[in-house]
Amino acid sequence: MNAPESLSRWAGAGSSRVPFWAYTDTQLYQQELQKIFYGPHWSYVGLEVEIPKVGDYRLSQVGERQVIMVRDRVARKLESDPNSADHGIRVVENRCAHRGVRFCQQPHGNVRSFVCPYHQWTYKLDGTLAGLPFKDGVPATDAEGHACVHGGMPADFDTKQHGLTKLRVAVLHGLVFATFSAEAEPLEEYLGPAVLPWLERIFAGRKLTLLGYNRQRIPGNWKLMMENIKDPYHPGLLHTWFVTFGLWRADQKSRMVMDAQGRHAVMISRRNDGGENKAVTQGVTSFKAGMALNDDRLLDVVPEPWWKVPDPSNPGTEIMPSVTMLTLFPSLIIQQQVNSLSTRHIQPRGEGSFDFVWTHFGFADDGEEMTRRRLRQANLFGPAGFVSADDGEVIQFSQDGFRQWGEGGETLCELGGTDTQGTEHMVTETLIRSMYAYWRKVMGV
Protein backbone atom coordinates (compact mmCIF):
# COMPACT_ATOMS: atom_id res chain seq x y z
CA MET A 1 0.00 0.00 0.00
CA ASN A 2 1.17 3.59 -0.65
CA ALA A 3 0.46 6.69 1.41
CA PRO A 4 -2.28 6.14 3.99
CA GLU A 5 -5.67 7.05 2.67
CA SER A 6 -8.43 8.65 4.60
CA LEU A 7 -10.28 6.19 6.77
CA SER A 8 -13.66 7.65 5.84
CA ARG A 9 -13.95 5.63 2.70
CA TRP A 10 -16.83 3.29 3.51
CA ALA A 11 -18.57 3.75 0.18
CA GLY A 12 -22.11 2.42 0.62
CA ALA A 13 -24.87 3.17 3.05
CA GLY A 14 -25.63 0.81 5.91
CA SER A 15 -23.52 -2.12 6.94
CA SER A 16 -24.45 -4.95 4.59
CA ARG A 17 -21.28 -4.53 2.50
CA VAL A 18 -18.05 -4.66 4.48
CA PRO A 19 -15.02 -3.31 2.62
CA PHE A 20 -12.01 -5.62 2.53
CA TRP A 21 -9.83 -2.91 4.05
CA ALA A 22 -11.77 -3.31 7.29
CA TYR A 23 -9.78 -6.53 7.66
CA THR A 24 -6.47 -5.68 6.02
CA ASP A 25 -5.56 -2.07 6.87
CA THR A 26 -2.75 -1.91 9.43
CA GLN A 27 -3.44 1.68 10.49
CA LEU A 28 -7.12 1.03 10.90
CA TYR A 29 -6.25 -1.94 13.09
CA GLN A 30 -4.09 0.30 15.32
CA GLN A 31 -7.10 2.56 15.72
CA GLU A 32 -9.28 -0.43 16.57
CA LEU A 33 -6.92 -1.24 19.42
CA GLN A 34 -7.24 2.30 20.77
CA LYS A 35 -10.93 2.88 20.18
CA ILE A 36 -12.25 -0.60 20.85
CA PHE A 37 -9.92 -2.72 22.98
CA TYR A 38 -8.39 0.14 25.03
CA GLY A 39 -11.49 2.32 24.71
CA PRO A 40 -14.82 2.26 26.57
CA HIS A 41 -15.51 -1.47 26.13
CA TRP A 42 -15.27 -4.36 28.59
CA SER A 43 -12.97 -7.19 27.63
CA TYR A 44 -13.10 -10.72 29.00
CA VAL A 45 -9.95 -11.75 30.86
CA GLY A 46 -10.86 -15.08 32.44
CA LEU A 47 -12.92 -17.07 34.90
CA GLU A 48 -12.84 -16.60 38.65
CA VAL A 49 -12.45 -20.37 39.07
CA GLU A 50 -9.03 -20.15 37.41
CA ILE A 51 -7.62 -18.26 40.40
CA PRO A 52 -9.30 -19.76 43.49
CA LYS A 53 -6.75 -18.82 46.19
CA VAL A 54 -5.27 -15.50 47.28
CA GLY A 55 -2.12 -14.90 45.26
CA ASP A 56 -3.26 -17.11 42.35
CA TYR A 57 -2.78 -15.37 39.05
CA ARG A 58 -2.90 -16.04 35.36
CA LEU A 59 -1.82 -14.07 32.33
CA SER A 60 -4.43 -12.89 29.89
CA GLN A 61 -4.78 -10.27 27.22
CA VAL A 62 -6.79 -7.15 26.52
CA GLY A 63 -6.21 -6.27 22.88
CA GLU A 64 -2.48 -6.79 22.43
CA ARG A 65 -1.65 -5.77 25.99
CA GLN A 66 -0.76 -8.60 28.32
CA VAL A 67 -2.48 -8.33 31.69
CA ILE A 68 -2.39 -10.29 34.93
CA MET A 69 -5.63 -11.48 36.51
CA VAL A 70 -4.88 -12.06 40.20
CA ARG A 71 -6.80 -12.80 43.38
CA ASP A 72 -5.95 -10.29 46.08
CA ARG A 73 -7.07 -10.16 49.68
CA VAL A 74 -10.60 -8.79 49.83
CA ALA A 75 -10.62 -5.10 50.71
CA ARG A 76 -13.25 -3.93 53.14
CA LYS A 77 -14.21 -1.07 50.91
CA LEU A 78 -13.36 -0.11 47.38
CA GLU A 79 -11.97 3.38 46.79
CA SER A 80 -14.08 3.70 43.67
CA ASP A 81 -17.32 2.65 45.32
CA PRO A 82 -17.41 2.57 49.14
CA ASN A 83 -20.74 0.76 49.15
CA SER A 84 -19.70 -2.15 47.05
CA ALA A 85 -18.44 -5.50 48.23
CA ASP A 86 -14.98 -6.25 46.90
CA HIS A 87 -14.57 -9.44 44.90
CA GLY A 88 -10.81 -9.37 45.45
CA ILE A 89 -10.01 -9.85 41.76
CA ARG A 90 -7.51 -7.41 40.27
CA VAL A 91 -6.35 -6.99 36.71
CA VAL A 92 -3.07 -5.14 36.20
CA GLU A 93 -0.95 -4.62 33.13
CA ASN A 94 2.12 -6.83 32.83
CA ARG A 95 4.50 -3.93 32.31
CA CYS A 96 6.86 -2.55 34.95
CA ALA A 97 6.36 1.13 35.75
CA HIS A 98 10.13 1.61 35.82
CA ARG A 99 11.50 0.56 32.42
CA GLY A 100 8.53 -1.06 30.77
CA VAL A 101 9.57 -4.67 31.29
CA ARG A 102 6.94 -7.37 30.82
CA PHE A 103 8.07 -8.80 34.15
CA CYS A 104 5.76 -11.76 34.68
CA GLN A 105 6.75 -14.66 32.46
CA GLN A 106 5.07 -17.72 34.00
CA PRO A 107 1.58 -18.06 32.47
CA HIS A 108 0.03 -18.87 35.84
CA GLY A 109 1.08 -19.39 39.44
CA ASN A 110 0.78 -18.17 43.00
CA VAL A 111 2.72 -15.17 44.33
CA ARG A 112 2.84 -12.91 47.37
CA SER A 113 3.83 -9.93 45.27
CA PHE A 114 5.08 -9.14 41.79
CA VAL A 115 8.79 -8.40 41.40
CA CYS A 116 10.36 -7.12 38.21
CA PRO A 117 13.60 -9.08 37.69
CA TYR A 118 15.46 -6.15 36.14
CA HIS A 119 15.72 -3.78 39.14
CA GLN A 120 13.50 -5.56 41.63
CA TRP A 121 10.71 -3.05 41.74
CA THR A 122 8.08 -4.79 43.82
CA TYR A 123 4.31 -4.48 43.51
CA LYS A 124 1.44 -5.56 45.71
CA LEU A 125 -1.15 -7.86 44.19
CA ASP A 126 -3.33 -4.85 43.38
CA GLY A 127 -0.51 -3.29 41.35
CA THR A 128 0.53 -0.65 43.91
CA LEU A 129 4.28 -0.07 44.03
CA ALA A 130 5.42 -1.50 47.39
CA GLY A 131 9.07 -0.62 47.13
CA LEU A 132 12.19 -0.34 45.05
CA PRO A 133 15.90 -0.78 45.82
CA PHE A 134 17.96 2.32 46.68
CA LYS A 135 14.96 4.61 46.70
CA ASP A 136 16.60 6.68 49.46
CA GLY A 137 20.10 6.23 48.05
CA VAL A 138 23.11 4.44 49.49
CA PRO A 139 24.80 5.82 52.64
CA ALA A 140 28.46 6.64 52.01
CA THR A 141 31.31 8.86 53.16
CA ASP A 142 32.51 11.79 51.06
CA ALA A 143 36.12 12.88 50.42
CA GLU A 144 36.15 14.96 53.61
CA GLY A 145 35.00 12.01 55.66
CA HIS A 146 31.43 13.27 56.14
CA ALA A 147 28.46 10.92 55.94
CA CYS A 148 26.49 11.41 52.75
CA VAL A 149 24.05 9.60 50.50
CA HIS A 150 24.77 8.45 46.98
CA GLY A 151 21.97 8.51 44.47
CA GLY A 152 18.40 7.67 45.32
CA MET A 153 15.17 8.84 43.78
CA PRO A 154 14.30 12.55 43.78
CA ALA A 155 12.89 13.77 47.13
CA ASP A 156 9.43 14.21 45.60
CA PHE A 157 9.29 10.66 44.22
CA ASP A 158 5.91 9.25 45.24
CA THR A 159 5.53 5.46 45.08
CA LYS A 160 1.75 5.94 44.81
CA GLN A 161 2.24 7.54 41.40
CA HIS A 162 4.27 4.67 39.99
CA GLY A 163 2.26 1.50 40.31
CA LEU A 164 1.29 -0.87 37.53
CA THR A 165 -1.55 0.17 35.26
CA LYS A 166 -4.66 -0.96 37.11
CA LEU A 167 -7.63 -1.86 34.97
CA ARG A 168 -11.20 -1.45 36.13
CA VAL A 169 -12.53 -4.91 36.95
CA ALA A 170 -16.07 -6.28 36.93
CA VAL A 171 -16.94 -9.81 37.98
CA LEU A 172 -20.27 -11.18 36.82
CA HIS A 173 -21.36 -14.70 37.81
CA GLY A 174 -17.76 -15.89 37.84
CA LEU A 175 -16.73 -14.20 34.58
CA VAL A 176 -14.01 -11.57 34.91
CA PHE A 177 -14.03 -8.53 32.64
CA ALA A 178 -11.68 -5.55 32.61
CA THR A 179 -11.28 -2.21 30.87
CA PHE A 180 -8.56 0.43 30.61
CA SER A 181 -11.25 3.06 30.22
CA ALA A 182 -12.78 5.19 32.95
CA GLU A 183 -15.72 5.95 30.63
CA ALA A 184 -17.04 2.43 30.06
CA GLU A 185 -20.51 2.14 31.60
CA PRO A 186 -21.07 -0.47 34.34
CA LEU A 187 -20.69 -3.99 32.91
CA GLU A 188 -24.34 -4.98 33.26
CA GLU A 189 -25.41 -1.87 31.36
CA TYR A 190 -22.72 -2.54 28.81
CA LEU A 191 -24.13 -6.01 28.14
CA GLY A 192 -27.71 -4.82 28.25
CA PRO A 193 -31.02 -6.39 29.30
CA ALA A 194 -31.57 -8.39 26.10
CA VAL A 195 -28.32 -10.32 26.37
CA LEU A 196 -27.94 -10.65 30.15
CA PRO A 197 -30.62 -13.34 30.72
CA TRP A 198 -28.74 -15.64 28.33
CA LEU A 199 -25.53 -15.19 30.25
CA GLU A 200 -27.31 -15.71 33.55
CA ARG A 201 -28.98 -18.86 32.23
CA ILE A 202 -25.56 -20.53 32.07
CA PHE A 203 -23.68 -18.91 34.94
CA ALA A 204 -25.92 -17.39 37.60
CA GLY A 205 -25.69 -19.08 40.98
CA ARG A 206 -23.40 -21.86 39.74
CA LYS A 207 -19.90 -22.82 40.75
CA LEU A 208 -17.75 -23.72 37.78
CA THR A 209 -15.10 -26.38 37.40
CA LEU A 210 -12.22 -25.86 35.00
CA LEU A 211 -11.81 -28.68 32.46
CA GLY A 212 -8.89 -27.23 30.50
CA TYR A 213 -7.68 -25.15 27.56
CA ASN A 214 -7.18 -25.40 23.83
CA ARG A 215 -5.31 -22.72 21.91
CA GLN A 216 -5.11 -22.01 18.21
CA ARG A 217 -3.50 -19.29 16.10
CA ILE A 218 -5.72 -18.28 13.21
CA PRO A 219 -4.28 -16.19 10.34
CA GLY A 220 -7.27 -13.91 9.90
CA ASN A 221 -8.61 -10.59 11.19
CA TRP A 222 -10.11 -10.83 14.69
CA LYS A 223 -13.56 -9.63 13.57
CA LEU A 224 -13.94 -12.67 11.32
CA MET A 225 -14.27 -14.85 14.41
CA MET A 226 -17.04 -12.65 15.79
CA GLU A 227 -18.76 -12.79 12.38
CA ASN A 228 -18.46 -16.57 12.31
CA ILE A 229 -20.41 -16.86 15.56
CA LYS A 230 -22.93 -14.22 14.47
CA ASP A 231 -23.56 -16.14 11.26
CA PRO A 232 -26.31 -18.77 11.50
CA TYR A 233 -26.21 -19.21 7.71
CA HIS A 234 -23.05 -21.32 7.53
CA PRO A 235 -23.34 -24.01 10.27
CA GLY A 236 -25.94 -26.09 8.43
CA LEU A 237 -23.88 -25.83 5.24
CA LEU A 238 -20.21 -25.97 6.21
CA HIS A 239 -20.59 -28.40 9.10
CA THR A 240 -21.76 -31.89 8.12
CA TRP A 241 -22.29 -32.87 11.74
CA PHE A 242 -24.70 -30.01 12.30
CA VAL A 243 -26.86 -30.59 9.27
CA THR A 244 -26.84 -34.39 9.39
CA PHE A 245 -27.47 -34.79 13.11
CA GLY A 246 -29.79 -31.80 13.41
CA LEU A 247 -27.60 -29.88 15.84
CA TRP A 248 -27.96 -26.62 13.93
CA ARG A 249 -29.68 -25.98 10.63
CA ALA A 250 -32.18 -23.79 8.89
CA ASP A 251 -35.34 -25.76 9.77
CA GLN A 252 -34.94 -25.32 13.52
CA LYS A 253 -36.71 -23.05 15.90
CA SER A 254 -34.22 -20.24 16.37
CA ARG A 255 -33.88 -16.68 17.46
CA MET A 256 -31.34 -13.94 16.84
CA VAL A 257 -31.03 -11.53 19.75
CA MET A 258 -28.88 -8.43 20.10
CA ASP A 259 -28.32 -5.59 22.55
CA ALA A 260 -29.64 -2.10 21.90
CA GLN A 261 -26.37 -1.07 20.23
CA GLY A 262 -26.13 -4.16 18.06
CA ARG A 263 -22.64 -5.04 19.24
CA HIS A 264 -23.40 -8.15 21.34
CA ALA A 265 -25.59 -11.01 20.21
CA VAL A 266 -27.05 -14.37 21.07
CA MET A 267 -27.90 -17.08 18.58
CA ILE A 268 -30.44 -19.36 20.17
CA SER A 269 -31.69 -22.59 18.70
CA ARG A 270 -33.26 -25.88 19.56
CA ARG A 271 -31.96 -29.13 18.18
CA ASN A 272 -34.25 -31.28 16.04
CA ASP A 273 -33.87 -34.93 15.14
CA GLY A 274 -31.79 -34.33 12.05
CA GLY A 275 -32.33 -36.57 9.08
CA GLU A 276 -33.70 -35.45 5.77
CA ASN A 277 -35.88 -32.40 5.31
CA LYS A 278 -35.59 -31.60 1.64
CA ALA A 279 -36.14 -27.88 2.24
CA VAL A 280 -32.78 -27.65 3.99
CA THR A 281 -30.85 -30.72 2.86
CA GLN A 282 -31.52 -30.94 -0.86
CA GLY A 283 -28.38 -30.04 -2.75
CA VAL A 284 -26.45 -29.46 0.46
CA THR A 285 -23.34 -31.52 -0.23
CA SER A 286 -22.33 -31.60 3.40
CA PHE A 287 -25.55 -33.45 4.31
CA LYS A 288 -24.80 -37.18 4.57
CA ALA A 289 -28.10 -39.04 4.58
CA GLY A 290 -26.44 -42.38 5.31
CA MET A 291 -24.06 -41.15 7.96
CA ALA A 292 -24.18 -42.95 11.30
CA LEU A 293 -21.72 -42.98 14.15
CA ASN A 294 -19.80 -46.12 15.01
CA ASP A 295 -19.78 -44.91 18.59
CA ASP A 296 -22.70 -42.67 19.48
CA ARG A 297 -21.20 -41.71 22.81
CA LEU A 298 -19.69 -38.82 20.83
CA LEU A 299 -23.18 -37.38 20.64
CA ASP A 300 -24.72 -38.65 23.84
CA VAL A 301 -26.78 -35.54 24.50
CA VAL A 302 -28.60 -35.34 27.82
CA PRO A 303 -30.77 -32.26 28.37
CA GLU A 304 -29.97 -30.41 31.60
CA PRO A 305 -32.64 -28.80 33.81
CA TRP A 306 -31.08 -25.33 33.50
CA TRP A 307 -31.61 -25.32 29.72
CA LYS A 308 -35.26 -24.41 30.35
CA VAL A 309 -35.84 -20.80 31.37
CA PRO A 310 -38.67 -18.27 31.27
CA ASP A 311 -38.62 -16.87 27.75
CA PRO A 312 -37.24 -13.33 28.08
CA SER A 313 -39.17 -12.11 25.06
CA ASN A 314 -42.46 -13.94 25.72
CA PRO A 315 -43.46 -13.43 29.37
CA GLY A 316 -45.40 -16.33 30.83
CA THR A 317 -43.86 -18.94 28.54
CA GLU A 318 -40.76 -21.06 28.78
CA ILE A 319 -38.02 -21.75 26.29
CA MET A 320 -35.55 -24.64 26.22
CA PRO A 321 -32.76 -24.12 23.69
CA SER A 322 -30.10 -26.75 23.16
CA VAL A 323 -27.69 -24.20 21.73
CA THR A 324 -26.87 -20.66 22.75
CA MET A 325 -23.92 -18.84 21.25
CA LEU A 326 -23.14 -15.48 22.85
CA THR A 327 -20.86 -12.95 21.20
CA LEU A 328 -19.83 -10.26 23.65
CA PHE A 329 -18.07 -7.45 21.86
CA PRO A 330 -15.16 -7.20 21.34
CA SER A 331 -13.44 -10.41 22.30
CA LEU A 332 -15.57 -13.06 24.00
CA ILE A 333 -17.67 -15.92 22.72
CA ILE A 334 -19.57 -18.09 25.17
CA GLN A 335 -20.68 -21.45 23.89
CA GLN A 336 -23.38 -23.78 25.05
CA GLN A 337 -23.62 -26.49 22.41
CA VAL A 338 -25.73 -29.26 23.90
CA ASN A 339 -23.62 -30.41 26.90
CA SER A 340 -20.40 -28.71 25.85
CA LEU A 341 -19.59 -25.42 27.56
CA SER A 342 -16.71 -23.08 26.88
CA THR A 343 -15.53 -19.53 26.68
CA ARG A 344 -13.55 -18.59 23.60
CA HIS A 345 -11.27 -15.59 23.94
CA ILE A 346 -10.11 -13.64 20.88
CA GLN A 347 -6.61 -12.18 21.33
CA PRO A 348 -5.69 -10.05 18.30
CA ARG A 349 -2.14 -10.09 16.88
CA GLY A 350 -2.00 -7.50 14.15
CA GLU A 351 -4.68 -7.02 11.51
CA GLY A 352 -4.17 -10.46 9.96
CA SER A 353 -3.95 -12.85 12.90
CA PHE A 354 -5.39 -13.69 16.29
CA ASP A 355 -5.05 -16.29 18.98
CA PHE A 356 -8.20 -18.10 19.99
CA VAL A 357 -8.19 -19.53 23.50
CA TRP A 358 -10.87 -22.04 24.49
CA THR A 359 -11.56 -22.58 28.17
CA HIS A 360 -13.85 -25.56 28.72
CA PHE A 361 -15.76 -25.77 31.97
CA GLY A 362 -18.44 -27.69 33.77
CA PHE A 363 -20.32 -27.19 37.01
CA ALA A 364 -19.17 -28.15 40.49
CA ASP A 365 -22.28 -30.31 40.96
CA ASP A 366 -21.74 -32.31 37.75
CA GLY A 367 -21.56 -36.06 38.36
CA GLU A 368 -18.76 -38.10 36.86
CA GLU A 369 -21.02 -39.12 33.96
CA MET A 370 -21.81 -35.52 33.04
CA THR A 371 -18.14 -34.52 33.19
CA ARG A 372 -17.26 -37.42 30.89
CA ARG A 373 -20.08 -36.40 28.55
CA ARG A 374 -18.85 -32.80 28.38
CA LEU A 375 -15.33 -34.04 27.65
CA ARG A 376 -16.53 -36.43 24.94
CA GLN A 377 -18.57 -33.71 23.27
CA ALA A 378 -15.44 -31.52 23.36
CA ASN A 379 -14.36 -33.64 20.35
CA LEU A 380 -16.86 -31.63 18.32
CA PHE A 381 -15.34 -28.26 19.19
CA GLY A 382 -11.97 -26.54 19.30
CA PRO A 383 -9.07 -26.44 16.83
CA ALA A 384 -9.54 -30.15 15.98
CA GLY A 385 -13.30 -30.31 16.42
CA PHE A 386 -15.67 -32.05 14.04
CA VAL A 387 -17.57 -28.77 13.64
CA SER A 388 -15.13 -25.98 14.39
CA ALA A 389 -11.80 -26.95 12.90
CA ASP A 390 -13.26 -25.81 9.60
CA ASP A 391 -14.26 -22.39 10.97
CA GLY A 392 -10.61 -21.43 11.47
CA GLU A 393 -9.83 -22.73 8.00
CA VAL A 394 -12.50 -20.66 6.22
CA ILE A 395 -11.47 -17.59 8.22
CA GLN A 396 -7.94 -18.00 6.89
CA PHE A 397 -9.23 -18.38 3.32
CA SER A 398 -11.42 -15.27 3.74
CA GLN A 399 -8.43 -13.21 4.84
CA ASP A 400 -6.42 -14.58 1.87
CA GLY A 401 -9.20 -13.51 -0.48
CA PHE A 402 -9.42 -9.98 0.97
CA ARG A 403 -5.66 -9.58 0.79
CA GLN A 404 -5.31 -10.60 -2.83
CA TRP A 405 -7.93 -8.14 -4.08
CA GLY A 406 -7.26 -5.16 -1.85
CA GLU A 407 -8.91 -1.74 -2.18
CA GLY A 408 -12.39 -1.67 -3.65
CA GLY A 409 -13.51 -5.15 -2.69
CA GLU A 410 -16.26 -5.80 -0.19
CA THR A 411 -18.11 -8.70 1.42
CA LEU A 412 -21.86 -9.08 0.99
CA CYS A 413 -24.02 -9.80 4.02
CA GLU A 414 -27.57 -9.43 2.74
CA LEU A 415 -29.21 -12.71 3.68
CA GLY A 416 -32.52 -11.66 5.20
CA GLY A 417 -32.21 -8.07 3.91
CA THR A 418 -30.01 -5.14 4.77
CA ASP A 419 -31.48 -4.11 8.13
CA THR A 420 -30.29 -4.90 11.63
CA GLN A 421 -33.34 -6.27 13.43
CA GLY A 422 -33.58 -9.38 15.60
CA THR A 423 -35.33 -12.38 14.02
CA GLU A 424 -37.21 -15.54 15.00
CA HIS A 425 -35.32 -17.63 12.44
CA MET A 426 -31.77 -18.21 11.33
CA VAL A 427 -31.93 -17.50 7.62
CA THR A 428 -30.29 -14.13 8.10
CA GLU A 429 -27.01 -12.27 8.41
CA THR A 430 -28.54 -9.55 10.55
CA LEU A 431 -26.14 -9.99 13.49
CA ILE A 432 -23.12 -9.33 11.29
CA ARG A 433 -24.78 -6.20 9.90
CA SER A 434 -25.62 -4.96 13.38
CA MET A 435 -22.04 -5.42 14.59
CA TYR A 436 -20.70 -3.43 11.64
CA ALA A 437 -23.27 -0.69 12.16
CA TYR A 438 -21.88 -0.30 15.68
CA TRP A 439 -18.28 -0.71 14.52
CA ARG A 440 -18.70 2.08 11.94
CA LYS A 441 -19.96 4.38 14.65
CA VAL A 442 -17.06 3.65 17.01
CA MET A 443 -14.42 3.81 14.30
CA GLY A 444 -15.86 6.89 12.63
CA VAL A 445 -15.76 5.39 9.15
Added chain:
Amino acid sequence: MNERLLLRLEIDELNAGYAAALDERRFDDWPGFFLPEGLYKLQARENFDRGLPLALIALEGQGMMKDRVYGITQTIYHGPYYTRHVVGPAQVLGEGSEGRVRAQAHYAVFRTRPGDASEVYNVGRYIDEIECTPAGLKLASRLCVYDSEMVLNSLIYPI
Protein backbone atom coordinates in the same frame (compact mmCIF):
# COMPACT_ATOMS: atom_id res chain seq x y z
CA MET B 1 19.37 -57.41 28.10
CA ASN B 2 18.62 -59.02 24.74
CA GLU B 3 14.96 -59.34 25.58
CA ARG B 4 14.79 -55.70 26.56
CA LEU B 5 16.52 -54.64 23.38
CA LEU B 6 14.19 -56.76 21.34
CA LEU B 7 11.15 -55.22 23.01
CA ARG B 8 12.48 -51.75 22.24
CA LEU B 9 13.00 -52.66 18.63
CA GLU B 10 9.49 -54.04 18.42
CA ILE B 11 8.05 -50.81 19.80
CA ASP B 12 10.18 -48.80 17.37
CA GLU B 13 8.75 -50.91 14.60
CA LEU B 14 5.21 -50.27 15.85
CA ASN B 15 5.91 -46.55 15.87
CA ALA B 16 7.46 -46.63 12.40
CA GLY B 17 4.42 -48.45 11.03
CA TYR B 18 2.05 -46.05 12.81
CA ALA B 19 3.87 -42.99 11.42
CA ALA B 20 3.98 -44.44 7.92
CA ALA B 21 0.25 -45.20 7.93
CA LEU B 22 -0.54 -41.57 8.85
CA ASP B 23 2.02 -39.96 6.55
CA GLU B 24 0.97 -42.16 3.66
CA ARG B 25 -2.64 -41.25 4.41
CA ARG B 26 -3.75 -44.83 5.01
CA PHE B 27 -6.13 -43.51 7.66
CA ASP B 28 -8.32 -46.61 7.62
CA ASP B 29 -5.35 -48.54 8.97
CA TRP B 30 -4.92 -46.22 11.93
CA PRO B 31 -7.50 -47.73 14.35
CA GLY B 32 -5.87 -51.13 13.76
CA PHE B 33 -2.79 -50.07 15.70
CA PHE B 34 -4.97 -50.06 18.82
CA LEU B 35 -6.81 -52.71 20.81
CA PRO B 36 -10.57 -52.65 20.04
CA GLU B 37 -11.19 -50.67 23.26
CA GLY B 38 -7.91 -48.75 23.00
CA LEU B 39 -7.66 -45.09 23.96
CA TYR B 40 -6.28 -42.25 21.87
CA LYS B 41 -5.78 -38.84 23.36
CA LEU B 42 -4.04 -35.74 22.01
CA GLN B 43 -3.60 -33.30 24.86
CA ALA B 44 -1.87 -29.96 25.38
CA ARG B 45 1.01 -30.17 27.81
CA GLU B 46 -0.56 -27.32 29.77
CA ASN B 47 -3.58 -29.50 30.60
CA PHE B 48 -1.50 -32.63 31.18
CA ASP B 49 0.90 -30.93 33.60
CA ARG B 50 -1.92 -29.32 35.58
CA GLY B 51 -4.06 -32.44 35.74
CA LEU B 52 -6.84 -30.80 33.69
CA PRO B 53 -8.81 -33.46 31.80
CA LEU B 54 -9.56 -31.60 28.55
CA ALA B 55 -7.89 -32.96 25.42
CA LEU B 56 -7.81 -31.67 21.85
CA ILE B 57 -8.96 -35.10 20.65
CA ALA B 58 -10.02 -37.91 23.00
CA LEU B 59 -11.28 -41.16 21.52
CA GLU B 60 -12.32 -44.30 23.35
CA GLY B 61 -12.13 -47.42 21.23
CA GLN B 62 -11.81 -48.21 17.54
CA GLY B 63 -15.42 -47.12 16.90
CA MET B 64 -14.72 -43.51 17.83
CA MET B 65 -11.45 -43.69 15.89
CA LYS B 66 -13.34 -44.79 12.80
CA ASP B 67 -15.73 -41.87 13.33
CA ARG B 68 -12.72 -39.58 13.41
CA VAL B 69 -11.39 -41.11 10.20
CA TYR B 70 -14.79 -40.51 8.57
CA GLY B 71 -14.61 -36.92 9.81
CA ILE B 72 -11.14 -36.22 8.43
CA THR B 73 -11.83 -37.85 5.09
CA GLN B 74 -15.50 -36.92 4.52
CA THR B 75 -16.85 -34.12 6.69
CA ILE B 76 -14.28 -31.65 8.04
CA TYR B 77 -13.52 -28.97 5.47
CA HIS B 78 -9.87 -27.90 5.54
CA GLY B 79 -6.99 -26.86 3.37
CA PRO B 80 -5.05 -29.89 2.15
CA TYR B 81 -1.77 -30.78 3.83
CA TYR B 82 0.78 -33.53 4.23
CA THR B 83 2.28 -34.60 7.51
CA ARG B 84 5.70 -36.06 8.19
CA HIS B 85 6.18 -37.77 11.54
CA VAL B 86 9.68 -38.08 12.95
CA VAL B 87 9.56 -40.38 15.96
CA GLY B 88 12.54 -40.88 18.26
CA PRO B 89 13.61 -44.20 19.72
CA ALA B 90 11.20 -45.73 22.19
CA GLN B 91 12.05 -45.67 25.86
CA VAL B 92 10.63 -48.56 27.86
CA LEU B 93 9.38 -47.18 31.14
CA GLY B 94 8.33 -50.40 32.82
CA GLU B 95 5.39 -52.66 33.28
CA GLY B 96 1.91 -51.24 33.20
CA SER B 97 -1.42 -52.71 34.21
CA GLU B 98 -2.38 -56.24 33.06
CA GLY B 99 1.16 -57.09 32.02
CA ARG B 100 1.28 -54.30 29.48
CA VAL B 101 4.39 -52.37 28.64
CA ARG B 102 4.67 -48.68 29.39
CA ALA B 103 6.80 -46.77 26.93
CA GLN B 104 7.32 -43.32 25.56
CA ALA B 105 8.83 -41.76 22.46
CA HIS B 106 9.40 -38.18 21.36
CA TYR B 107 7.87 -37.00 18.13
CA ALA B 108 7.90 -34.03 15.79
CA VAL B 109 5.29 -33.64 13.08
CA PHE B 110 5.92 -31.31 10.15
CA ARG B 111 3.15 -29.95 7.97
CA THR B 112 3.45 -29.11 4.29
CA ARG B 113 0.68 -27.38 2.42
CA PRO B 114 0.52 -27.00 -1.35
CA GLY B 115 2.75 -24.15 -2.44
CA ASP B 116 4.18 -23.63 1.04
CA ALA B 117 7.38 -24.38 2.91
CA SER B 118 7.26 -27.17 5.49
CA GLU B 119 6.61 -26.03 9.03
CA VAL B 120 6.89 -27.49 12.50
CA TYR B 121 3.30 -28.46 13.24
CA ASN B 122 3.11 -30.42 16.48
CA VAL B 123 5.88 -31.50 18.84
CA GLY B 124 5.57 -33.73 21.88
CA ARG B 125 5.80 -37.25 23.17
CA TYR B 126 3.80 -40.43 22.97
CA ILE B 127 3.07 -42.01 26.34
CA ASP B 128 1.90 -45.52 25.61
CA GLU B 129 0.54 -48.65 27.16
CA ILE B 130 1.21 -51.52 24.81
CA GLU B 131 -0.09 -55.06 24.80
CA CYS B 132 1.60 -58.07 23.21
CA THR B 133 -1.08 -59.88 21.23
CA PRO B 134 -0.87 -62.78 18.79
CA ALA B 135 -1.23 -60.18 16.05
CA GLY B 136 1.78 -58.24 17.35
CA LEU B 137 2.04 -55.20 19.59
CA LYS B 138 -1.15 -53.16 19.97
CA LEU B 139 -1.75 -49.84 21.70
CA ALA B 140 -3.99 -50.12 24.72
CA SER B 141 -3.55 -46.41 25.13
CA ARG B 142 -1.65 -43.69 23.32
CA LEU B 143 -1.50 -40.31 24.95
CA CYS B 144 0.18 -37.64 22.80
CA VAL B 145 1.21 -34.75 25.02
CA TYR B 146 2.21 -31.83 22.82
CA ASP B 147 4.48 -28.94 23.78
CA SER B 148 3.29 -26.67 20.97
CA GLU B 149 1.46 -23.83 22.71
CA MET B 150 -0.56 -22.98 19.64
CA VAL B 151 -2.28 -25.21 17.15
CA LEU B 152 -1.48 -23.66 13.76
CA ASN B 153 -5.10 -22.89 12.93
CA SER B 154 -6.51 -26.40 12.81
CA LEU B 155 -5.48 -29.96 13.44
CA ILE B 156 -7.30 -32.53 11.34
CA TYR B 157 -5.34 -35.78 11.04
CA PRO B 158 -4.30 -37.80 14.09
CA ILE B 159 -0.78 -37.32 15.39
